[in-house]
Structure formats: structure tokens, C-alpha cells
Amino acid sequence: MLIHDQSRPGRRATAQAPLNPPAPSDLPAGLRRRARPNLPEVSEMQAVRHYTRLSQKNFSIDTQFYPLGSCTMKYNPRACHSLASLPGFLARHPLAPDSHGQGVLACLHELQDMLKEITGMHAVSLAPSAGAQGEFAGVAMIRAYHRARGDHARTEILVPDAAHGTNPASAVMCGFKVREIPTGADGDVDLAALNDAVGPQTAGIMLTNPSTVGVFDRNIQAIARTVHAAGGLLYYDGANLNAILGKVRPGDMGFDVIHMNLHKTFSTPHGGGGPGAGPVGVSQRLEPYLPVPLVDFDGDDYRWLAEDERPDSIGRLTAFGGNTGILLRAYVYARMLGREGMGRVADFATLNANYLMARLKSAGFTAAYPKRRASHEFIVTLKRESKELGVNAMDFAKRLLDYGYHAPTTYFPLLVPECLLIEPTETETKEELDGFVKAMIAIRREAVEDPEKLKGAPYTLPVRRLDDVRAARLLDLAWKPGSNEVQDGQQ
Amino acid sequence: MLIHDQSRPGRRATAQAPLNPPAPSDLPAGLRRRARPNLPEVSEMQAVRHYTRLSQKNFSIDTQFYPLGSCTMKYNPRACHSLASLPGFLARHPLAPDSHGQGVLACLHELQDMLKEITGMHAVSLAPSAGAQGEFAGVAMIRAYHRARGDHARTEILVPDAAHGTNPASAVMCGFKVREIPTGADGDVDLAALNDAVGPQTAGIMLTNPSTVGVFDRNIQAIARTVHAAGGLLYYDGANLNAILGKVRPGDMGFDVIHMNLHKTFSTPHGGGGPGAGPVGVSQRLEPYLPVPLVDFDGDDYRWLAEDERPDSIGRLTAFGGNTGILLRAYVYARMLGREGMGRVADFATLNANYLMARLKSAGFTAAYPKRRASHEFIVTLKRESKELGVNAMDFAKRLLDYGYHAPTTYFPLLVPECLLIEPTETETKEELDGFVKAMIAIRREAVEDPEKLKGAPYTLPVRRLDDVRAARLLDLAWKPGSNEVQDGQQ
Amino acid sequence: MPFVPHTDDDIAAMLATIGVDAIDDLFDEIPAELRIGELAAIPAGMAEMDIARLMHARAHADGQPVCFIGAGAYDHHIPAAVWQIAARGEFYSAYTPYQAEASQGTLQVLYEFQSMMTALTGLDVSNASLYDGASALAEAVLMAVRANRKTNSTKVLVPRALHPAYRRTVRGIVEAQGIALVEASFDHASGQTTVEQLEAIAGGDEFAAVIVNQPNFFGVLEAVDALTDWAHARNALVIAVVNPIALALLSPPGDWGCTGADIACGEAQPLGMPLSSGGPYAGFLCCKQEFVRQLPGRIAGRTLDLDGKPGFTLTLQAREQHIRRGKATSNICTNQGLLVTAATIHLAILGAEGLERVAAACHANTRRLAEMLCEIPGVAPLFDRPIFHEQALRLPATTADLLRSLAAHNVLGGFDLSLDYPELGQALLICATELRTEEEMRGYANKLARIVATRTQAKCPVEPKF
């Protein structure tokens, strides 16, 4: 039932609005709205009950194992939330003077420094609000760099076929053409194809390493040499940074620019789709172009640097300083982990992934790259099951929900058929992984004995499998008064 | 699955304990424990996930209609929680000087004053931690009063048969004998029986008005005269104060002492069984005996009054000042309601109860006192259904859970057979009450068509009906290493 | 090992299963010369109690001055229920609802948010959020250029009376795609963007879109109907930039002019999001039904399940980057879901009447504060038109200097207009939300009066030379 269905004219949470505000009689009548907006009219308790019950319809890290590949669904420490929510931090206006922000600025400056150390980059801007905005900023800096050198011929960005969809989309948003580079049979980038593709039109290449097929590209140094030799720059998509934290640094691999997803590697909450935070790090030559604002420290005071002091900056990505509250969470997390803890993240994310891959392989499942080490994630392909049993990766995914596990990422990357991209993260126990293997085995047995059962899954969730085609065809995107032809059943 | 079942030796939430405390090598070996206590060893995420999932197995006000008679399960405003949880309040040590507590003391003093006004009593102590402790304090003051007058013959407390079990239990804890007074057929106290019972041995009478049968005792003035004439005092059990807030005051009815359940009338959380707060109010003659501490205000400063300044006090009920955090919640609630809001509580609690009673009566259910107004609650007796259909009040109660409603109070008060004591409270909507009526009708239909279905209920909860007899016979009261013969089934 | 649950037994068993001797062996595909030792510059780990002490001290260091700055972020009351529910683990720690059946909570919230935003803006459809108001406007500009079938123009008319940070953000995001932003000034007496000015700057050119903001950055109410109709007459789409609180009282974009604005966007921060130094906030973006396939970002839709029971799912994903890659409507992936959850709960609790009361109280407070400040010699309203919720003032001394002095007294006096609008002289933009009390406003006025007096006196000995 929608909150709108619980609305009754005149009902209201009276404690929540000013008691007796003066009427705004000075507002010109012609500019006022003619009718009140059709917002729900409910009591405070109705709202609390409705949204509390809705929340219970979600899977989440706090309730389920969530091995969603490439998403790094690990524990979000509760302290990060409470400490970023201290009244002093929450109450601070974005345009308050630096004198009234030394506390938050100190945290942000230290976070910039830690991210530099972790990535091996020369400078960091915390401005981007999420990974895709970080990509945009990164590619925009590559563009600014070439333009500053008068190198206008570089109109192309290379992107491996395994890349996240945001990579080509971000490159296009920056005005580049995208050229796709195939992945070799062993999971590494096809070096020959890369050699063929680079040239004076190459502005740069966007890479994820470990890649989205779950392996570390062993030829990364050769790739860097090739692209750099052609005059291009290397962009590192930090989506998989969790796999290498404290082990190897993008800066050392030869990357010129990197974005990080703090909502992955630094465990800020995913929040049902956001917010994230996508800081960018750069090598020295790209430093002038970093997006604003940046935090500067002169040994005494911290202060924001904006457009006026950063004339070559690609500019501003949001009105204010970015997702500061999320950056504070990442800061708290980073300080709790510390030097030793960071290396352990990669250690145990990798251990869990390789253990789970080994168990699934010995249970008869097919790893997409069986001869490679898993990074923090790996791919199982259900091509054989699909062919022999007539059940596909989506059926497995939906049935896993009934077993109490969130499904892995399905049908991504696109180059592996019927794939499940599985990322257990370092915060899960061996028992949880063993339980997942047990469920996978049980589901395959069901697929043999009763394939229709899988096709009908899930059965135990608030809804059965949903009709996406209908959704896209009928486009019921907002409640309208009297539009309740589709209604919840009672009880 | 118990948290203990997830324990593995050596696992730990390392961020939560001091990193490197010095070994307490000065502790004499003979006084140290030989083995670590068998507490669960889990990661922070395991604990978070376990208790988050456990919480989802509860019904609560935030998720369900909870018409539990005599318990006043109304909305607990979320502001009460957040404002009582401000760091300044939480961090204050109970033995901190009054100079470092003027804020909290101001709230408590104003709460004392508001409770005096609401109840019509002369003075209030906030010390009791819950209703039963308030009852103990009240009866102890009655005892102290008679003793101070040298009236040692008063050894008996009168208690109506409809009373809460805490009433006789509290009287006995104060060293009194209990004499039960029957309830008349109309729901009021049997006056003739009362007349027969009072005498020089009568220390007092404990009454709930409106009573637990859901009616206001119309003869309250006569009762007061009778008891007072015999030299006894009147104790008011404030469990049902919600029904008369701002309408009529116990002090005006003639009561000498009263306890209030702030976790009912003032909507502090029930918390799965507590904490509560059970302030006591008294008439002038009982004032010297109030339990300590009390909050005093001299026009400039607030301060605690303890034993040394209150020599006749019945004393201290807990080590410190009582459930201060709960009192702060009640204070916030009372200030949000204000003068007008308080009367509306009684208005709408009573409207909801009478409406629900009218609807259930016209649906063919039997009200225990059909000719009386309901107070904020009322009784339906399923005696007829029990006889004709072979299903009892407990079966109805359990089946209601499947319909998404918490059951009303069952089998209390004891004098009405197969009873459901139903208290909807003022914060529920008409739609919710209508839904409850619909469920009751549906269940009766099921009882006619398939009585076995009711006897097996509930079906949709985390467990089916539980074996209480087995629980009391086998007494499995604590997990012990290796004691897992009773184990959760997997999925 | 914070947040890692592995025991020594676990590690041994897992390594044995994998068939390696040590965890380090799992990294043997990384070229050895790239491996690093330790992250020397990262401090040692801290226990929660230690980082808590540090963060409390830092939050305390930021103080809690009395805030009279608006300028795009507003200090509103947030019901306690909002974040107690939004921070529940099931909302807080869930991913994007790609597995719809396991995400009905989040998806229904998104659908309800979309419903509320369409009600507020008077438009047909809404997406499920963008990063913030400024980046939402950038996306609206890109969308309008794609969507406008009546012109081939890639030019967009931007009022100078639009938030300076919004103008800068839009420029940075859209210019790489060859979109030209043309700035239209405002009337210096009224503070309004007039049709005459638009006409003058537009000349005979075509525009893909015209941006109209209501109220504008100065708090001045624009003649939105006339601006909208002017734009439509020239085949340009109209992008409305609006404050959702103001929409409780002001005409919604869908009602502007003869046919309504085409796209509306803005900052959702006033709907339950703490100021928090600028984020996380959330941008909203609504449009007419005909443009839905150009609308970037996630959209939740209602549909049916296998049993015919209603449920919610992400829809129109074919526009998005994870399907359409380089041809997507935007690169946006992660949005501001948790903030949308807060906004939805906030709007459900306040309702239309509650929102109206908040808007009226803010407006009354700002007017009251302006009155008080204008009693100070040399302080006066900058413009002569009706305002809403923010007020621009002329000052008798250097704005930056006055603000610095006020800040030293723990009053944040407003936004210094002089930097972004040198043509206005020494000018200040103030805002007093419903949370500001009479006492706080009086305190501000008294302090400013004293500071202005000092400055004026200080000038005397120097000036009377002539």
C-alpha cells in the first residue's frame, strides 16, 4: 500500500510544522499556486509505521550476505554513521567561513592525504559525488591536459569491452569518441588489439585493474608503456580498489588519473543507490586541472580552494563541496583500519573470493577464468546449466533470494555468457561462504529435478518475479489521484 | 540461530575494545577467574546482522496495530528518543553535582509540576522505576502514614478482584494482608461488599479507575467516603490514566496516593518489557513520606533532595535517581502535547474504544459490559464462540497475528471468561480499527468453517504456536557449551 | 583486524581448500616490482572509542553559529523520525535495487518520491534523484538539448540571477559537449530577469532551452509566466529551477505560462537533509511525459508480479549507462538514494499543509529580519520587487568585513553578493528559516548595528579632508 493510499484530507503530523506562521499575504496572487500539491496527509505514526515496514522489505548488508560483484557490499561500520552525524558536523552551512569549519576541513585534508598514499598519486580532489562523476572529472582532466598542450587531435578514449558502462558514458559526456578494446581469452586486455588501436587520436585509456572479469591484468606495465608512448594517458577506474588496497598502487602501475568509490572500498553506505563519493587522484602533470573545491593546509589553518585560486581547474561538479557527510564516514573508516588494516582488506577480500571460487569449482560449477587467481571477485558461468537444464543465470539469482542470499551480479560483464559475478568481500565469515555454496548446490539439484521451480522463483519475498516488460510498456511512474487500478492485496 | 552458535574461538570486533591495555598483573592470582567466560566471539557485522534480523521477528507499535488492553500501546514520538539522547544528557554521571545538572533537573522539576496538575495531587516523586515500584512506594507511604500516627492495627489492603496482579503483590511486599473485593455485574465495585470489608484493620484500598474491565466506576465518591470514614486511604493505580487525562483527576476523586505509568500515558517506549517510569503523587498528608530523590527549586537553582533532607521518606527505591532518561522522554512528550493536547488524548482514546466496541457489537461479538460506555478500553467475551465453536480466546488471539494485528490482552481480567481486553489508543486511525473488525469477522467465519485452522495458528510468523508446558518442564533457560540439542533448522 | 572475521583456523582451512600456502600467494599474478611494502604515511589504526574522541573534538571545533545564510542550502527543522528511519540498516546498507524482489522497500520509496515531486512541480514524471541541484540543472540542460526537436540549437539561455555556483557547475559539465551558455542579465532596480532583457540578448538566435528560476538567487520573484511563454514562442524548452519548500506556496512549473515549463529541477536539501557542509544532498529532475525517455538517472515504476500482485522495479533502464553504455542519457549510476528516502519520509510527515507552514514561517522570518536590519543606517533592500524566503540588502560598508566581524560573534550573517555580482556594490543575501527565533534575529541586528557604527565612526577622522 502506498503512503498516498493512507492519506485522508485534513490529517496531519501537527507537531512537525511551525504552529502559527503569519500568512504570506505579500506574495502576489498571480505567482501563488492555485491548489495544494497532492502530497499524502498522514499522521506521524502512519509515516513511521509505513516506512519502517517498507524497510523490512529490503535485503541489505545489515541483514543478508550480499555477494554482488563489482559493488563491494561489505560491512558499513555503525560508528562511521554516528560520528559523521555529530550535531557540529550536520549543522555546518556549506558557505560558513573556514574559521567555522576547521574540524571538518582537518578531516577532509587528512583524507586527501591518505588517498594520495593509498593510490600513489600526487594530488587528490574529494569533489566528485560518485564514481561516475569521478570518471567524468578524470576524463575532463585528460581533455584539459591535451587542450592545454594544444593537442586537439586526441578525440578518442579506449575502453575495454569488459568495462563498466559508466566508462564509455563518461567519455562521451566529455566529448570523446569511444573505441572498444577486446579482452583476451585469459581475461587480460588483448595487447595486440591495443597496439592496433592506439595512435595520435588516442586521448587515453580507461582501465579497471583488477578488471571486471575478476583478474589482475598482468600486462599492466606493457599497456601503460604502449598508451604513454602513443601520447595517451591512463585512467584508473577505482571500482575494484578493494582488491589491492595496500598491495599495489595505481600510481605505481603508471596511471595518470584515478577515481575511487568510497562507498565501495571505504565502506560508506550504499543507501539503496547512493550517495557515494568518487574522489579523483592525479599525477603531477594533471594536478592543475583537479575539480574544485580542494582543501589546503598552511600549517596553521585549513581552507577551501575554489575557482579563483585554481584557474586551470576543470571546475565545479556540484554547487558546494561534494558529499561531505560521506567523506567523513570514509575518514572514520580509514582511521579505524589504519595502516595494517588496509592491507588486510585486500588480503581477506582476496582470500574469500579465491576460497569461494575453489569451493564452487569443486562443486562442479564453471569458473569463467579457471586458471587465473580470483581478485576480490570472480565469474561463474552457467552456460552449461543453461544449455543442459534450461535454467539461466537469472533463475539462479532469483532462487538464491529464497535461500536468504542476495544474488551476485548477473549478466555483467557482457562478454561472459550466463554469468554470475561474485564478490564476497572481506567482512564475511567462512560459514557464510559455505552456506552460499550449499545453496548453489541445492539450487542446481532443484534445476535438475524441477526446473520450473527455479523459473517461478522467488517465492518467499514480498513479491514474486516482477514483470519488467510491463513496467517499461505501461510506465506507471507516479501515483496520481484516482490512479490506483494497481493496488496492494490486503493481508 | 543463537549468537552463540555463530561464535568461533578467536573471532572478535577488534575496533571495540582498547587496543593495548597493560596487563593487570597486580591482581592476586587467587582472585582471578580461571577461564574466560563463555561469551560469543563474533565480528561486529555478525552482531549487527544477528540483532537486526532478530528485531524483525517482533511485532511493535512501529510496525503493527497493537490493541493490548491495559498496556496503552500508542505511538512513541521519535523526538522523545532523540532529545533524551542528546550527548549532554547521556554523559551526565548520576553523582555529578547539581551545578552540572541544571538542564536535566529543570526538566524533571517541570515534569513533577505537570504531573501534579494532571493528577490533582499535592506533590510528586519521580523516583519509582515502573508501575509496580510506584505501587510499592504508594503502599509503603500508606504504611508509613498509619505507623506515624501509631495506628498499627491497619494490616489489610483491599483490592478489587479485577485489579492488576501487581496490586496484591505490592501490598504483600509492604507487609500487608490482601482482602479481595468483588466486582458487581455492572462492572463497578460491589459497594455492599466494600462496606462489609472495611474496618479498623483497613489500611487502604487500591483501585484502578477506569477499572480493568474498561468502565469508569460511577460510585467512586461513595467508595472514597466509605474507605476514608473507616480510616483507610485510597490508592490510585494509574495504569488507565490515559482514559481520563484532562477530564477528571484522581485527586478530585478523593485518592490519597497515585502512581502513573509514564510508559503508558506519556508514551515512553515499552522496549520489549521496559524500562518504565512510575512516578507517585500524594495528597498533602502523605507528602513527607515520598520516596527520594525529589527535585527542588529555590527560584534560582534546581537541586536533588535526598534522605538527609527528607527524614520521613520511605527511602530510596534504586541506587540513583530512577529512570531519568525515560522521564526526559515523558517530559518532551508532555510539552509537545501541552494543555490542549492532553485532553485530546482522553477524547480520542475513548472515541476509538467506543467506536471499536460498537462495531464489534454490531458484528455480533459480545461485549462484557454492553450497557456501559467503554473507557479507553473494553472487553469482548468469546464465551459463546468457545462453547458453540470450540475455539477459545487464545485461538482468536493467535490467529489475529496472522492477520497482521497484535492480539488484545487475553484472559485478563480473570473475572470475565474467554475475554479479550481491547485498547486501541488515540493514535490509531479509523481505517486501522475497521481493518481489525474485518479480521475479527473473518476469523469467526474461519472458526465456523474450519476450527482446526484457528487451533493451529499462527502460520505466518517466525514460529508456530509454542509449547509453554515443555518450556516450564524442561527449563532450557541459558545456552551452555554443547547444549544445542534444540537448534534452528536451516532455511 | 577490524571488520575481518577470520580466525586462524578459518585461514588455514581456506588456504588448504584453495591449495596455496599463504594469503600472499593469491597476489602472485601481480608483477613483483609493483608490490608495495606498507602504506607508511597512513597512521596506525584506531579503536572506535579513540576516533570517537577525535571526531567529537572536531565537530565541537566547528562550533554552532547562528546561521542566516541561505543561498542554496537551508537550515530547516528535520523531524526526528526522518533519520531514525532512513538510517535503519535495511535502507542504509542496501545496494541499488537491481534485484527488485529483494528491494521492494527502496523501490516503493523511490516511486513515492517520484509521486511527491511530480505533485510539487506539477509535471508528469520524476527521476529518482541526481547528485544535487546544480548537477541536476546540468543534466536538465543536456536533456533539453537532446529533447528539443523544434530547433537544432545547442545554445541555452542562462539568467545571471541564477545561483553563481549553479552557473559554474553547468558550464563545467556541459561545455565539453559543445553546448553554449548565454548569460542574460537582470534589471538592477527590480532584481528581475525581464523579457526585454532576454529579447535583447537573444536577438534572432535560436535556443534549445531557457532557464527560469523561481525565486531567483536574490530571492526575487520572477514573472515566470511571461518568461515561459516567451521561451516557448521561440521554440525553446523551459527549464525551471525551483526550491521545493517554496513550491508549497508558489505556482508549480507545470502551471507556468500557457503550457507549463518542460523540465523542472532543483535541490532537495530543504526536504530533510542536514546542511552538512554541502552534502550529501540530492538533485531532483521532473519533466513532461513526452520527454521521459530523455530523462537521465534511475526511475522506479509500478508493475505486477507473476501472481498479478503489484510491485515496483527500476524501469526504462535501456536509457542508462549500464545497458546503453556510450549512448546513454547520462553517465550517472550511483545517485543519492538514501537522501531520497529521507526526503520521502520528510514529505510524508509534513504533507502539503506542513510544507506550506514551513514556507510561510521562513518567509515571515526573512522579512522580519530584513526589517530589523534595515533600521540600521545605510542598510536597505537592494531590489524593489516581492521576494520569497531570501532578501538582498545593500550595506554601508564592505560586506566581507562586516561578515567577518559577525562571524567572530558567532553569527553567520548571510551570503556576500559583492564577489559574484560586483555590479551590485556592497550587498548581502540573507535568509532566516523557520528555526531562527526573534531573539536570534534581534541579536544579529544589534550586533550588525554596533559593527556598522564602528566602521562609520572609524571613517570619520580620515574622510573629512575637503
Place this chain on the structure above:
Amino acid sequence: MPFVPHTDDDIAAMLATIGVDAIDDLFDEIPAELRIGELAAIPAGMAEMDIARLMHARAHADGQPVCFIGAGAYDHHIPAAVWQIAARGEFYSAYTPYQAEASQGTLQVLYEFQSMMTALTGLDVSNASLYDGASALAEAVLMAVRANRKTNSTKVLVPRALHPAYRRTVRGIVEAQGIALVEASFDHASGQTTVEQLEAIAGGDEFAAVIVNQPNFFGVLEAVDALTDWAHARNALVIAVVNPIALALLSPPGDWGCTGADIACGEAQPLGMPLSSGGPYAGFLCCKQEFVRQLPGRIAGRTLDLDGKPGFTLTLQAREQHIRRGKATSNICTNQGLLVTAATIHLAILGAEGLERVAAACHANTRRLAEMLCEIPGVAPLFDRPIFHEQALRLPATTADLLRSLAAHNVLGGFDLSLDYPELGQALLICATELRTEEEMRGYANKLARIVATRTQAKCPVEPKF
């Protein structure tokens, strides 16, 4: 109407269904002369934003001094997860789990709490909480008198080295039932309660129970084995009063002497409950299996459902007041369930090793602070025996006066022993939990040194008369 959802339409329809004209008619059974008009002394209602402002100001007024008081309530770190989960609506707003099937969350928490408390105390069973440590001790005394079948005594031996507020609370609660409390002093050199002293005061009398606390109120470690065996030899039951944090390191009551203490109780506040001016806290009460039917308060048990699946339910309710009324083991009904939830989560997160670290850190800090303070002339340990976690000191000036001066410098210096124990002269009980830093302790020592110096100097001009 805050928190009342009724619309005018609802009211009209509901009154019609009931068959009355106005809500007021529903109160027509109340004698008219008793009806009141309005509650004149109650202030008008406030919006949430207004009460929030008031409460913030009041919380701020209480300050956040550096706290070195223990004396029964301790400033420990509470993991952020504890209250974020305990405050979830399903725990926070649920009632007592009388409908077990709809309360498995709360019931399993209670069962786990009982399991943890029995592990800590080394006893067989635990109840699901009482109001606080002091009232739990009162219930333990009543229980022991009921349970002791070997004597008919109603006398209980109470050490004077027990918390003064506990002694007062027990007295107030149990004396009405004719139970006599006999106080046994302590050795003034060691601070210990000795067998010799017990022997001397007991003489030939029988006792139902002997109370033994570890550590005692002065932080001094008692010879619990000897005291336990002495009591048992005289047919008295032993009631242990213990601090749950200390139990991480100290011998559990179940191991005391040859057969263990019979009952253990104490204050659960150190397990995740904020200081909060004294409550809500929670008392715990454990005992040997043979006394389970005398154990007051709620108890959760594990059982099976109709399908044979395990589940939890309240059990042994036949002892309780709602069934047994006047013959119940206690009148307690509402307990401290939410605090038990917090304690259970707290213990699960810390585990035995975490708890041990907390105990060790508190102990080390208190010893370190005592060292620093004892460098001040005239400050010295009061007793010569090993302590745990609290330390009694002798002072060279009036304790109350010194504490007042320290408080003026925002240091709460400890508990003034001089009032409750005049026989000890000017004496102070200090405690520094794991949260106190070296810097804070040093600050305390420096301030006290300066204050003591002032007091001592002040005396000089007056004293050298001779």
C-alpha cells in the same frame, strides 16, 4: 492535535456509529462534579522544533565535565552499533513478549542475555532483568530469605563496605517484610571485610544470607572464598554483588569458596548503558538451579513450536504477580527490557576478550591516576590491599571543598567518602575508565595539586601561632 490522526469526517462517522452526538457524551458516566475544565497550569503545546531547541539548550547547560566518579555507574565506551540497533522500532516500541510468536526477537535477546549473564557469573540461571543493581540486591535478599530452607532466620548480614545507596535501597524495600539487616564493618587498614569481623558481629546468630561484594565499594578486593565458606558453614546463603566488567578478570561468584555463591546480582549499566543521570539502567540476578523457582522477574526459555521448531517464550510465569498475585515472588512487572537488549548487543560485540581489555584498561587508568594524585603532598591510598578499578584516597583538606573547586574547573574528581564513612576522615573514591586519557588524568592531577597548595598555603598565615 499532535499524534491524533482523526479527521473531521472520521469523527462524525465514528460518533454516528456509536450513536452519540459528541465526544464529550462518552464521558457521561463520570460524575459531573468531578469533571474539570482545562489543565491551566500545563503550558501550551510545542512543535517538535521548539522543544528541540529547549532540550538542546538544557543538555548543553549540563556541560560535559571530565568524569572521575565511579561509585556504581561507569563512563564506558558504547559501540555505536549498540543503540542504533536497540533503538530500532521493533525493539524500542514492542511490549512485553506475552504473545511469544510475535515477539521472538525480544525473547531470543532475553535468552541470550540470560546465557551471557550465567557465563559471566558462573551460575546456572539468570532472570531477564530488574530495575537496577540496588533493587536487584533487595530482590536477592527477599529471595534468599524465602529460599533458605536450612534456617528460619530472617536476618541478613550486610557489609558496611557495600555501596551506601545499595544499603539504603535494600533497607527501604525489605524491612516491611520483617527482614533484619545486620551491618558488618570492615578493617580500617585493609578496607576489607574480614571473617573475624563477621564472626564478631554474628556471634551465635543464624543468618538467612550473607552479602559479599567484589570488589567492595572502596575498590578493595575481598577474600571472597573465605567469606563464602564462612557463610555456608553457618547455613547462610551467599549473595554476591558484582560488577560485570570486573567479572571479565575476577573469579566468578559461581566459583567462590568450595561450592560457590548461591545468588549473584549487580548493576548491568557498564554493559552499554549511558550514564544518563542514573537511569535507565538494569539490574541482573542469577542463581543456582535449585533456587530457580524463587527467582523473581521474567525468565525466557527455549522450547519447541507445533512443527517442532525451536522458539522462545516467557516461562515459569506461575511465580509472577500477574498469575500468582499476592503470592508472587515479587511484584515486578515492567523490567528494563530495552537496556537488556543493549547489554546483549554490547556483550556480543565485545566478547570475553574485549571485556577483559576494557577491565584491564580501566584498572590501569585508575592505578595510573592514583599514582599521579599520590604525588600531591597529603594524598595517599586509604587502604593497603589490592584494588580493582576504583581507588580510595586520603586527602589533606576537606573533600567536599576540593571537589567543588575541581568541578568549577570542569573536573568531577570522584565520590566523597567522608559523608557516608565519617570514620575514614577526608577521603575520596576515584575511578578512571578506559575512556580517560593520560592528558585528562594529568589535567586532574595538576588542578588538584594547585587547589591543595592553595588550601595548605591559606592555612599557613593562620596556623604558626605556637
